[in-house]
Amino acid sequence: MKFVVDNMLGKLARWLRILGYDTVFDPSLPLRTLIAMSTQWNAIFLTRRKSFAAGISPNNMYAIKGERFNDQLREVIDHFRLDVRAKLFSRCTKCNVEVRAAEKSRVKGKVPEKSFEGFDEFFECPSCGALYWGGSHRVNTLKKLKQILNT
Numbered sequence: 001m002k003f004v005v006d007n008m009l010g011k012l013a014r015w016l017r018i019l020g021y022d023t024v025f026d027p028s029l030p031l032r033t034l035i036a037m038s039t040q041w042n043a044i045f046l047t048r049r050k051s052f053a054a055g056i057s058p059n060n061m062y063a064i065k066g067e068r069f070n071d072q073l074r075e076v077i078d079h080f081r082l083d084v085r086a087k088l089f090s091r092c093t094k095c096n097v098e099v100r101a102a103e104k105s106r107v108k109g110k111v112p113e114k115s116f117e118g119f120d121e122f123f124e125c126p127s128c129g130a131l132y133w134g135g136s137h138r139v140n141t142l143k144k145l146k147q148i149l150n151t
């Protein structure tokens with residue numbers, strides 16, 4: 001399942017990437033391009049717009065009802081029955097590219113000393129080179145996710 005996210009929903013897009021879902025988000029693209037992409041890739045266009053220029057199939061769009069971010073994310077997870085565990089943290093949140101395992105020896109000096117000592121698994125974005133690993137940031141993200149799913 002692939003998503004194209006409308007310009008006002010950046011936080012939702014970031015979280016879909018955290019969950020590992022292929023998510024296009026680029027505020028520089030005009031609406032017609034987002035619609036064309038959704039149709040071409042058979043993706044789902046997520047939007048809060050009430051009215052549309054013609055040219056998108058109802059199968060390729062979903063109008064978000066929630067006004068608050070927490071409600072919006074929960075709504076998308078419920079509606080599309082997203083698996084929030086299977087691909088969690090598998091994608092770069094900046095580039096929307098799947099990260100790959102990085103050998104520990106290669107990240108020395110590129111991550112804080114404490115993280116290098118404390119973790120054995122590191123992941124790297126092949127596009128921007130961002131490094132990802134466990135630690136407090138991930139714990140906080142999981143806490144937040146749990147909170148969103150339970151509210």
Ligand SMILES: [Zn+2]
Nearest residue numbers: 092095125128
């Ligand atoms: Zn990246």
